[in-house]
Amino acid sequence: MVKTKEELKAIFVTGAVPTQQDFADLIEGVQGPQGVKGDTGVAGPKGDTGSTGPKGDTGATGAKGAAGSDGKSVKAIALTTDVDGKVTGGSATLSDDSVVAITITTPS
Numbered sequence: 642m643v644k645t646k647e648e649l650k651a652i653f654v655t656g657a658v659p660t661q662q663d664f665a666d667l668i669e670g671v672q673g674p675q676g677v678k679g680d681t682g683v684a685g686p687k688g689d690t691g692s693t694g695p696k697g698d699t700g701a702t703g704a705k706g707a708a709g710s711d712g713k714s715v716k717a718i719a720l721t722t723d724v725d726g727k728v729t730g731g732s733a734t735l736s737d738d739s740v741v742a743i744t745i746t747t748p749s
Contacts, residue, residue: 643670713737 713735720731731743
């Protein structure tokens with residue numbers, strides 16, 4: 642049984658007669674100097690991929706948005722900018738391929 646330093650100091654005092662077990666406990670408690678750390682070994686093979694978990698539930702379908710007043714939607718937007726990169730206008734192509742101008746207004 643390994644003993645603490647304090648326990649061993651109490652046993653090994655002048656005039657005491659330590660037992661064989663006391664000496665064994667002393668020897669077991671002594672650590673030698675630590676050696677130089679060895680090189681890291683080669684990495685082992687990669688393990689198998691785990692199984693795929695169950696598919697999650699599909700979320701609820703959202704409400705359908707209201708159609709535009711004429712039923713057209715925007716297919717594409719092209720913006721124009723000035724030399725500083727500020728948007729100055731543009732155009733939007735609608736679902737019937739008609740084009741409408743985009744006007745930029747700034748607060749006065």
